[in-house]
Amino acid sequence: MDQEVNEARLVEGKVDYVQDAGEDLKQSARNNGTTEETLRRFRAKIDRCEAFEDQKSIVGCGKCRSCGQPFGGRMSGDDGDIDDDQSVLSDVGTSSRGKRSRHRTARNPSINSSRDPEDTMERSNKAKHKIYTPKHRHVDDNEFKAEIRREIAYLFDAENPDIRVADAQQIKRFEGTKKAMDGPNLDDIYFDFDGPSPVTPWNTRIAHLLTKKYVSEPGVMVKDEVRVKKAFTQRLRKLHTSYQQSLRLLSPDEVxxxxxxxxxxxxxxxxxxxxxxxxxxxxxxxxxxxxxxxxxxxxxxxxxxxxxxxxxxxxxxxxxxxxxxxxxxxxxxxxxxxxxxxxxxxxxxxxxxxxxxxxxxxxxxxxxxxxxxxxxxxxxxxxxxxxxxxxxxxxxxxxxxxxxxxxxxxxxxxxxxxxxxxx
Known part of the structure; x- marks a missing residue:
C-alpha cells in the first residue's frame, strides 16, 4: 500500500514538472478541444515510464533518457487518443510558443547539455517556433501618437509645408525676457532648429502651448499634461532631425x-x-x-x-x-x-x-x-x-x-x- 502511495506521489511530481505552464497547459488543452479524460491518460502514460527517476532524465520533455520511451503525445479532441510520435507540449504549447522553450532551458539548464542524439534529430525535423513573444505598442498608444502628429501638421501652411525657423535675434530676445509676447505663437509658428539640439527655451515654449491646446480640446484620448508634453517634445526632435538633414544639400562642387x-x-x-x-x-x-x-x-x-x-x-x-x-x-x-x-x-x-x-x-x-x-x-x-x-x-x-x-x-x-x- 505504501508503495502505491509513493508511486502516486511520484506520478504527481512528474505531471507537475511536465506541465511547466501550470494552468496555461490546461487552458491550452481546453482551447484545443482536449478533454479531462485525455489529460488523465497522459498522466497514466507518464506512470508507465518505469525508469523515470528525476527531472534531469527528461530530454526535450518528450522521452525518458533512460529507456527512450516517449511519455508525451499529441492530444486529440476528437477521439481522445494520444499520438506517440510527438510530445504533448508540441501541440498544446502552440498557444504560448515561448513557454515551450523556457520549459527546456530556463527551468532545468542541464537538459540541453545532455541531449540524446536520436531525440535531437527527431525534434530537429519539427517546425521551428519563435522563442520570444513579439511586443507591439498598444493600439491606443499608436492612435495617440497619430493625434500628436496631426496637431503639429495643422500648424504648417498647406501651400508651404516647409519648416520655418525663427530669427536668431528674436530667439535671443525671448531667452532674455521670458515674455510670451516675445516668444512663439501657434498662429504663425517658427521653430528654433538652427542649433545642434532641439531642447531650447523657444521649442520648450512651443511644446507647452501645444500641450495646453491639446488637453483643452474635447474628446482627446489623453488628458495627462506630462505625457502629452513628452509626446510633443519627441515629435519636435523628429522635426529637428529632418530640418538638419535638409540643410545638407550640397552644391555641384561639393557633390x-x-x-x-x-x-x-x-x-x-x-x-x-x-x-x-x-x-x-x-x-x-x-x-x-x-x-x-x-x-x-x-x-x-x-x-x-x-x-x-x-x-x-x-x-x-x-x-x-x-x-x-x-x-x-x-x-x-x-x-x-x-x-x-x-x-x-x-x-x-x-x-x-x-x-x-x-x-x-x-x-x-x-x-x-x-x-x-x-x-x-x-x-x-x-x-x-x-x-x-x-x-x-x-x-x-x-x-x-x-x-x-x-x-x-x-x-x-x-x-x-x-x-x-x-x-
Missing part, C-alpha cells in the same frame, strides 16, 4: 568633391582587401617549399599602396607579378573534383584598361624592393627623391613551374560557374 572622396575611400578599401587576400594565399602555400616560404615573408613587408587593382597579367618576375596571387587565391576555392568549395561570391575581377590608366596623385609606396619600381620612372628621380623612396635590394620573384601551371589553369575564371582547365 564632385564627395564623389572623389568616395572613390578614394573605395580604392583604399580594394587595395586593403587585395593585399590581405594575396598575403593569405602566400601564407597558405608557404609550406610548399623554401621558395614559397620566401614569398610569404616578402608579403609581410608589402604595403597596401603597392597593390594595384589594374595590373597586366604577366607571369614573369617583375613589378606586375601580383595578379598571379589572385589566380592562386581562386584556385584554392576549388576542390579536387573541379567544383567550388563552400558558398559565397568570387572576388570581382578587374580588367586592365586600354590604354592603361594613370593616376599621378596616387601615393608612392616606400621601402619596396628595387625591382618593384618601373625602371624608366626610377631613372628620372634625383638622389634626394631616391633617398626618400628608400628602395630595398631587388629580390627574386620567380616561382616554381608547378605553381605557375597551377595558376594558369585558373586564370580564366570569373564566376563560380567557370571551371578550371583540366590537367
Amino acid at each position: 564632385a568633391a564627395e564623389e572623389l572622396k568616395t572613390r578614394y575611400v573605395n580604392r583604399k578599401a580594394r587595395q586593403y582587401y587585395q593585399r590581405n587576400r594575396r598575403e593569405r594565399v602566400a601564407m597558405t602555400l608557404a609550406m610548399k617549399g623554401p621558395t614559397m616560404a620566401r614569398h610569404a615573408d616578402l608579403w609581410k613587408t608589402i604595403p597596401q599602396e603597392a597593390c594595384s587593382e589594374d595590373e597586366e597579367i604577366i607571369y614573369a618576375s617583375g613589378p606586375r607579378f601580383e595578379k598571379l596571387w589572385d589566380h592562386l587565391d581562386i584556385a584554392q576555392r576549388y576542390g579536387p573534383d573541379g567544383k567550388p568549395k563552400g558558398k559565397g561570391r568570387f572576388p570581382h575581377f578587374r580588367f586592365q584598361p586600354n590604354p592603361p590608366r594613370k593616376n599621378i596623385d596616387a601615393p608612392i609606396a616606400h621601402g619596396l624592393p628595387l625591382n618593384f619600381y618601373d625602371p624608366l620612372w626610377y631613372s628620372t628621380l634625383d638622389e634626394l627623391e631616391k633617398e626618400a623612396i628608400n628602395a630595398q635590394p631587388a629580390v627574386d620573384l620567380s616561382l616554381p613551374r608547378k605553381i605557375l601551371s597551377f595558376a594558369q589553369r585558373h586564370a580564366h575564371i570569373r564566376t563560380r560557374a567557370d571551371r578550371p582547365i583540366p590537367l
